[in-house]
Amino acid sequence: MDVFQNMELFSELIQCGGNIYTWCYNADGSLLQSNCPEAGFLSGAFDLFGCKKKMLDYGSRHTTPVTLGTAIGMTWAAAFEKDGSALKRAWVIGPVFYQDVSLRGIEQGLQYYNRLETSVAWTMQLYEALKTVPVLQCTVLHRYALMMHYCLTGNHLTISDINSEDLTQVRNAVQQPAHDRHKVWMAEQGLLQMVRTGDLNYKQALSASMGISTGVPVRSDDALRQSKTSIIVFTSLVCRAAIEGGLSPEEAYALGDSYIQSAENAKTLDDLEPLGLMMYDDFVRRVHKCRTNPHLSQQVQKCVDYIEMNLDKKIRAADMAALVGYTEYYLTHKFKEETGLSVTDYIKFVKIERAKVLLKSTDQTVQDIATALSFSTRNYFSRIFQEVTGQTPMEYREK
Structure with a gap:
């Protein structure tokens, strides 16, 4: 079987796991073929976010696969077909999300690309296209990349051979800058004081404080786990502030345990997102009532x-x-x-x-x-x- 037959079979196999598309680029960057219905638009996004250039630059110097990330969480993996030492073609799978991504997360990610001059219409088209992008764990994407490399070269590699530096760099780049720890502490004290006093008019301060800290800085590829950790810690702090505000320990701890269990039971970020606000509002109202x-x-x-x-x-x-x-x-x-x-x-x-x-x-x-x-x-x-x-x-x- 030639390379195109191998890749056609490979493409059909990974399609069994969801809408995971394959792309083929010539060494000059022109798109040769793709089975993606949104090929024109997503290929343009691949280029606009700088992934195509990074892929071609890397492929011209290396033979091992590479992962390519964006600030909005959209990820591709590429493997290379060589003619001697020269790049002949680059084969790509994706895009996929490596984690569940909310609309807010996409908006924050796009701010990283403030140098891009995109229209509102383009952004809306991006949102629509992203609805079809599947979520795939990094380890699975890496295994697909190894399979793709084997289809192209007949060589076996291990996951450690895949270059994921670009993905890591992009993730780190979109992290909030190091926060002033004292400012974070002061913001936390302000929010907890509103719990202690049962301040029902808390929403403005809570909303304005959200940008000061992104939560507990746990380093993890699992965004859901990281969000759960932040909500559990926040719940524990709010629970103790409510007790200081007059809520009985029996009621406060029982309520806190209930919200922590709900956080643990959440399956997606969409399930988890409203939980923190619900918990905070519940505690504030109970303290207000008892005070x-x-x-x-x-x-x-x-x-x-x-x-x-x-x-x-x-x-x-x-x-x-x-x-x-x-x-x-x-x-x-x-x-x-x-x-x-x-x-x-x-x-x-x-x-x-x-x-x-x-x-x-x-x-x-x-x-x-x-x-x-x-x-x-x-x-x-x-x-x-x-x-x-x-x-x-x-x-x-x-x-």
């Missing part, structure tokens, strides 16, 4: 909850009075009688507490925080912040 002041009337407690949930808005006593069916005068009198603070002072205090969390746990500017908490100007926000804390926002952040 509800029994000395507050139902109406005043309702106003306190309203304030906490609307820190991004202009909060008026008249609106709260209408909410609980009181006149504005009677509400302001009753509110101060039960809380010890006027409505205005209570709103200021709660907004500044939220500002402290945002200053500690996010990289948002003072202007952005002032706007997010509906202060009319940055100067007014800074004045109120200093009035409550004795420091300016920047002094607080620096300390």
Whole structure:
């Protein structure tokens, strides 16, 4: 059998395991053949992401197979047909994902290629094409590469002979830069403080803190295992913060164990992705419930909850009075009688507490925080912040 017959049989065999396509490139980089329905577009992506050039450069100097990775997790493997020492043709299998990849992960990966000038239409076409790309473990891809090399040369190799440096380099390159450990710790403390206080209006700070750390830095080819580890550690921290906030250890540990088991049972990243937010929200609400002041009337407690949930808005006593069916005068009198603070002072205090969390746990500017908490100007926000804390926002952040 000649090379093309060998590769045709090989292609049919690996197709039994999913939509894993084969490609053949001439030494000059022109595509000779492919059995992929999206051959035109994916071949263009292979070139655009720099994989084709790396493959041809490597194949011109080496005889062993190579894996080629991208920042979005899409991977190819290539083996080479030689004419003496010169490259004759390069044969490729893929693309595959080496792990489950979410849409968010793809978007983050594309940011690595900020030098590329791609249109929105091209990006949308990429998303559609990637829906057909199968997930294949690295070890399986490597074995296919060895089989392909054998079909081309008749030589047996081992997995250690495959060059995977490019794949490793790309993975490392798209990792977040080394984080300021103190900043990560401060962000963590901000998030845990919202658990301790049962702060229902946590979503803005939680969302803004997500970019500070990507989770527990466990080095693993198994992205699902790495995500599970991060959620388990996060759950343990939140569980203990909830106990500090007043939740009984019996309830907190039972709830934490339940979420940890759910994380362990997850089969894909899509199953795992919503779990962290669900867990955090559950603990915050339970702490909030147990911390509800029994000395507050139902109406005043309702106003306190309203304030906490609307820190991004202009909060008026008249609106709260209408909410609980009181006149504005009677509400302001009753509110101060039960809380010890006027409505205005209570709103200021709660907004500044939220500002402290945002200053500690996010990289948002003072202007952005002032706007997010509906202060009319940055100067007014800074004045109120200093009035409550004795420091300016920047002094607080620096300390």
